Amino acid sequence: MLKKMIKCENLTKIYPLKNSRGYPALKNINVDVKRGEFVSICGPSGCGKSTLLNILGFLDIPTKGQYYFKGKNVSGFTDARRSLLRRREVGFVFQSFNLLPRLSALDNVKLPMLYNKTPNREAGEKAINLLRLFNLEKKARNSILELSGGERQRTAMARALANSPDLLLADEPTGNLDSVSSSEIMKELKKLNQKGMTIIMVTHDVNLASMTSRILEMKDGWLRE
Amino acid sequence: MSILNLIKTAFVEIRNNKMRSFLTFFSISIGVISIMYTLTLIYSMNYRTRKAIEISGPGRLNVELKNRWRAQQEGEEVVNDFLTLDDAKSVRRNFPELYMVAPIITKWVRLSDEMFEQFVWVMGVDLEWVKRGWIYKMKGRFINQYDIDNYARVCVLIEKGGWIKKPRWLKFWKWKDRFQEYVKHNDMLGKTIALGNSLYKVVGVLKEPPAEKNPKTFIGFGGWEPNIIVPITTAQRFLSGWSNSAGIEKIYIDTGSPRTIEKYKRMVKQTIKSRHGTKLLFDVKDYREVIKSQLADKQRDMITVLIIGIIAILAGGIGIMNVSLATIYSRIKEIGVRRAVGARQIDIMAQFMVEAMMLGFMGGIAGVIIGFLGIKYLALKGNMDMLMLRWWMSVIAVLAATLTGFAASLYPAKVAARLDPIEALRYE
Numbered sequence A: 001m002l003k004k005m006i007k008c009e010n011l012t013k014i015y016p017l018k019n020s021r022g023y024p025a026l027k028n029i030n031v032d033v034k035r036g037e038f039v040s041i042c043g044p045s046g047c048g049k050s051t052l053l054n055i056l057g058f059l060d061i062p063t064k065g066q067y068y069f070k071g072k073n074v075s076g077f078t079d080a081r082r083s084l085l086r087r088r089e090v091g092f093v094f095q096s097f098n099l100l101p102r103l104s105a106l107d108n109v110k111l112p113m114l115y116n117k118t119p120n121r122e123a124g125e126k127a128i129n130l131l132r133l134f135n136l137e138k139k140a141r142n143s144i145l146e147l148s149g150g151e152r153q154r155t156a157m158a159r160a161l162a163n164s165p166d167l168l169l170a171d172e173p174t175g176n177l178d179s180v181s182s183s184e185i186m187k188e189l190k191k192l193n194q195k196g197m198t199i200i201m202v203t204h205d206v207n208l209a210s211m212t213s214r215i216l217e218m219k220d221g222w223l224r225e
Numbered sequence B: 001m002s003i004l005n006l007i008k009t010a011f012v013e014i015r016n017n018k019m020r021s022f023l024t025f026f027s028i029s030i031g032v033i034s035i036m037y038t039l040t041l042i043y044s045m046n047y048r049t050r051k052a053i054e055i056s057g058p059g060r061l062n063v064e065l066k067n068r069w070r071a072q073q074e075g076e077e078v079v080n081d082f083l084t085l086d087d088a089k090s091v092r093r094n095f096p097e098l099y100m101v102a103p104i105i106t107k108w109v110r111l112s113d114e115m116f117e118q119f120v121w122v123m124g125v126d127l128e129w130v131k132r133g134w135i136y137k138m139k140g141r142f143i144n145q146y147d148i149d150n151y152a153r154v155c156v157l158i159e160k161g162g163w164i165k166k167p168r169w170l171k172f173w174k175w176k177d178r179f180q181e182y183v184k185h186n187d188m189l190g191k192t193i194a195l196g197n198s199l200y201k202v203v204g205v206l207k208e209p210p211a212e213k214n215p216k217t218f219i220g221f222g223g224w225e226p227n228i229i230v231p232i233t234t235a236q237r238f239l240s241g242w243s244n245s246a247g248i249e250k251i252y253i254d255t256g257s258p259r260t261i262e263k264y265k266r267m268v269k270q271t272i273k274s275r276h277g278t279k280l281l282f283d284v285k286d287y288r289e290v291i292k293s294q295l296a297d298k299q300r301d302m303i304t305v306l307i308i309g310i311i312a313i314l315a316g317g318i319g320i321m322n323v324s325l326a327t328i329y330s331r332i333k334e335i336g337v338r339r340a341v342g343a344r345q346i347d348i349m350a351q352f353m354v355e356a357m358m359l360g361f362m363g364g365i366a367g368v369i370i371g372f373l374g375i376k377y378l379a380l381k382g383n384m385d386m387l388m389l390r391w392w393m394s395v396i397a398v399l400a401a402t403l404t405g406f407a408a409s410l411y412p413a414k415v416a417a418r419l420d421p422i423e424a425l426r427y428e
């Protein structure tokens, strides 16, 4: 089995701006992530953490540089192929959850599975199991609008795991939680990592970062170990 | 995402926007109703035309006098000739290959039999007449050549077939045909009756098939039907009314094939003209033209309804398009989320299009239900055309509505699918 899951070469992202040359959010980032690693990314607000995660999660494309995922150079992939990678290879927990407010928690968790052509029944069963894992089975039928911040965060976690991805990208997964729930989530992430899931997590919390196997620090678009 | 899930998603969205869904249904329904109405009318008119030609012959020409009053206005010379039996005979002689050359006379005559008295239409024919439109069951015999050669005072009655199952709307129809009642309730065969001033022997009774099975029922044009048939020579000599002894009213011709109509129209005209010069104003009419002009009014109605329908369905389509475009902006975030969890552009497109097609489909179904009931109601009220409603018209109408949804959503769906996922996610 290939040891390397992610390899980035000179990743650069420049956001186009109307009246200037554009804003460089990522500058020449070189990083490798091996299978089964639990990586945390720390850094001040606005340093480009979410931007990096978006590229690693096939949501965005780098302005310059190469991104190899499982040995394949995905920088030049078409939109359709990147969509397929999103649904099959990664689970994404967004900083702002990005759940569909009009659907129930259950339907939100089912969504990635339905796009992955999982039969409705099977998707429903799996979604319930995932919600149970995060103590949400009682709220499964509630719409997202009826859930608390923490409950939403956990729903987002459940959704990220829906298609059993190899890679989990989590953008501040404990940002809205008290310290007790935070450590619960951390325990869950640890367990997933022990089962072989590769995890990259953005966090401000130094304590949480210290629980991971590797810490990357970002500043002004630069990355260092 | 499976089609079932797409439909489910679309359903939720349609339910969440009740008012716009209702408005879209509304205009789509109107379109669908008018499509059904138009289709029924087209179908009916085609059916009638086909039946009319089937009955009157594929190569039918009518030789008729032009309107006398108009003729006097147009012509400077004296125009006072009539069509004559000899005209018919010479056409027959010149063109023996014609399938039918039937001279016709009709008279409005008093019939009396003991207590019964009534004015009826009497038609004088010769043997050629039986060659087209023979739908009867005969009791007794028909007029024969001997009758014609000898001015025999014999007649054949035509009895209506009634209905196997009388339609509802006819039950409110109080008017009764006294002649038909009389024929129905008396054994006419062999009886002697008076037509005008002379006595006639009833040698035969022709019974029409029941109205449901009678092709003439649905033709619905061609005017009256005669009640009694007599030899044409007898009609000329003994029945009162206008005409000199040689005059007849018209000649029915069947060339046997639609392809020869034009040719014989010209040649028959020439033959008759050469016998009368400018003293006779007459016309040889292609029967298909006659049918067409009789249907022209309906055609105008139909086109009006069709245009209203097209406008309604277009309005529905534009409504769908407009609303779809507008909802994209309220759903940008949703689109971003769906893209983030793995929806391709085509999945987003499918979602929007399925939703619009569902709107069209449901509006179509609503329209079909209303249209069906409406058309049935009109049929109940006695609109013969509306009896021609067929189930496949509903299918076509619903298909058209669904297609409208499809076409109207193509552009909005494309716009939605092209959104950049990152930008969509950032949108508040």
Ligand SMILES: Nc1ncnc2c1ncn2[C@@H]1O[C@H](COP(=O)(O)OP(=O)(O)OP(=O)(O)O)[C@@H](O)[C@H]1O
Residues within 6 Å of the ligand: A015, A016, A023, A025, A044, A045, A046, A047, A048, A049, A050, A051, A052, A095
């Ligand atoms: N679409 C965009 N257009 C222009 N500039 C952008 C865009 N997205 C992000 N940026 C800029 O890029 C920089 C990095 O943004 P990013 O969201 O990656 O920060 P972050 O490290 O995740 O911050 P936080 O910890 O607050 O979430 C910011 O300065 C932001 O203003």
Ligand SMILES: [Mg+2]
Residues within 6 Å of the ligand: A049, A050, A051, A095, A171
């Ligand atoms: Mg961020």
